[in-house]
Amino acid sequence: MADEEETLRQVTEALGSVAKVPGPITMETHILHDLNLDSVAVMDLVMALETRFDTVIPMDRLAEIETVGDLVRILSRLDTAAGGG
Amino acid sequence: MLGKYRALRQDQAAVSAGGRNPFGLAFDTVLSATEAVLDGRRVLLLGTNNYLGLTFDRDCVAAAIAATEAEGTGTTGSRIANGSYGGHEALEKRLASFLGRRGAMVFTTGYQANLGVLSALAGRGDHLLLDADSHASIYDGAKLAGAQVTRFRHNDPDDLRRRLRFLSSQPGDKLVVVEGIYSMLGDTAPLREMAAVKREMGAWLLVDEAHSLGVLGEHGRGLAEAEGVEADVDFVVGTFSKSLGAVGGFCASDLPDFDVLRVASRAYMFSASLPPSVVASVGQGIEAMERRPELRARLAENGRRLHAGLAAAGFALSAPPGPIVSLPMPDREAAVRFWNLLLAEGVYANLALGPATPGGRPLLRMSVSAALDTEQLDFATAAIGRVGRALGVAGGGPAAAAAAE
Structure with missing residues (x-):
């Protein structure tokens, strides 16, 4: 499993590339409310992360992503799945 | 029931505060593929997608x-x-x-x-x-x-x-x-x-x-x-x-x-x-x-003419010449002002805002028609240029640089 701390660091970096981040990002940061991202900005963030992690996050998984932590956990799990083929 | 749309309603109010509601515009009558009447005034239609002008x-x-x-x-x-x-x-x-x-x-x-x-x-x-x-x-x-x-x-x-x-x-x-x-x-x-x-x-x-x-x-x-x-x-x-x-x-x-x-x-x-x-x-x-392939040729020529006119006026354009000509706007407020001022000049274009636009960037979107004549296109180009200069969106002003980013 990928290191969650490292994944969070990468997510934070990617967030900076698609949005103006108002304050420190934690696992509890709510993507829609705290970061004021609209639905398309969230999809753009996910696409940036897909490229960074060389993975694919199907769009139906977006519904489960509310916090930065949700995103980090999905990415960590996908990483393992991708690594396993 | 509609409480969840509070933020959307606020957005709508903000967009409409600059003048008209761009998403609730109603023409008195539509006269042709290129002209309509709005509040008793003739306006040129530059945002119809009526590419070949076949509606009439x-x-x-x-x-x-x-x-x-x-x-x-x-x-x-x-x-x-x-x-x-x-x-x-x-x-x-x-x-x-x-x-x-x-x-x-x-x-x-x-x-x-x-x-x-x-x-x-x-x-x-x-x-x-x-x-x-x-x-x-x-x-x-x-x-x-x-x-x-x-x-x-x-x-x-x-x-x-x-x-x-x-x-x-x-x-x-x-x-x-x-x-x-x-x-x-x-x-x-x-x-x-x-x-x-x-x-x-x-x-x-x-x-x-x-x-x-x-x-x-x-x-x-x-x-x-x-x-x-x-x-x-x-x-x-x-x-x-x-x-x-x-x-x-x-x-x-x-x-x-x-x-x-x-x-x-x-x-x-x-x-x-x-x-x-x-x-x-x-x-x-x-x-x-x-x-009538000449309709397609005319449409292409009209697209080139508008594109060239706006490029010459110093606008950053979002794509090579074609039937759709979009101007990136520095922010939503400028886009709304641009749209309202242009309408006051007698030209109707489309205001396009996020999330409907790529990257959520605000746009003034226009589409040409084969039915537009060169006089109408030049009238529109001049009007867009005046508004662009007034708002600093054209001709290398700071807002123009921000829009081009």
């Missing part, structure tokens, strides 16, 4: 009137439950022959064509790969589809390839969806490269030619014709509401059992069919598309 074409209007007199105002039901009129089938044959395809299916709107086709084609276990800048109807169709949906970077064949590779070990059909011309910025898909990726990876390809039908290609069949890759396109989707000047949508294909979608596509099965007037005017519109 004499033959199209006459065909619609004759069909209404002969067959009535509406069909009052769906084709599955209430039967097709002869005109529906004749239009499908006409359209298929125009596009050089084995079969075509007509839907009641372009939105429903994408909804009905994507949801029927890509079921559970299949994969849909959508260009990131896809129209809402494509996203909504994908939502209904039950297939796994993946979004690839706009116009990026390498990203598409990477994703198809990633998914290659998973079972199910893979359907790639792109558009001929993207409606917000007016850019076209790199269709030859996309088609090569599709071939290489064994995927299917659907091209939505909503803005390119009648516009691109020697015969007006769209981007696939212009790029010489029609054989790679498995499904062509399009609309009658732009170059054909009416309403309705379609899908055409060479697949021998394509017809099965008539009893699989819910948007087709459960919508009332197109009224005789529309069926007749669209049929006549296809005739015009075929017999």
Whole structure:
């Protein structure tokens, strides 16, 4: 499993590339409310992360992503799945 | 019940505070393909998608009137439950022959064509790969589809390839969806490269030619014709509401059992069919598309003229010359002001805001028509230039630099 701390660091970096981040990002940061991202900005963030992690996050998984932590956990799990083929 | 829309309502109020409500505009009357009356004043229409100017074409209007007199105002039901009129089938044959395809299916709107086709084609276990800048109807169709949906970077064949590779070990059909011309910025898909990726990876390809039908290609069949890759396109989707000047949508294909979608596509099965007037005017519109290539040439010339005029005025433009000309705006407030001031100058354009625009960036979007004459285009160009200079959006001002970023 990928290191969650490292994944969070990468997510934070990617967030900076698609949005103006108002304050420190934690696992509890709510993507829609705290970061004021609209639905398309969230999809753009996910696409940036897909490229960074060389993975694919199907769009139906977006519904489960509310916090930065949700995103980090999905990415960590996908990483393992991708690594396993 | 509507409490969840508080933020949306506030956004709407903010946008309308600068003058009119851009999303609730109502013309007193529409006079022609290029002019309307708004609050008693004539305005030039520069945001209609009426590419060939066929809404007032004499033959199209006459065909619609004759069909209404002969067959009535509406069909009052769906084709599955209430039967097709002869005109529906004749239009499908006409359209298929125009596009050089084995079969075509007509839907009641372009939105429903994408909804009905994507949801029927890509079921559970299949994969849909959508260009990131896809129209809402494509996203909504994908939502209904039950297939796994993946979004690839706009116009990026390498990203598409990477994703198809990633998914290659998973079972199910893979359907790639792109558009001929993207409606917000007016850019076209790199269709030859996309088609090569599709071939290489064994995927299917659907091209939505909503803005390119009648516009691109020697015969007006769209981007696939212009790029010489029609054989790679498995499904062509399009609309009658732009170059054909009416309403309705379609899908055409060479697949021998394509017809099965008539009893699989819910948007087709459960919508009332197109009224005789529309069926007749669209049929006549296809005739015009075929017999009057000068309309397409005129449209292209008008697109070039507006593009060149605005570039000369110092605007940053979002795409090479084409039927859609969009100006990136530095922020929403400037976009709203620009739109209002331009309307006060007598020119109606489209205000496009996020999330409907790529990256959520605000745009002043215009589309030209073959029906515009050079005097009208020059009038519009001058008006846009005046507003742009007044707001510092044109001619290298700080706002222009911000918009160009």
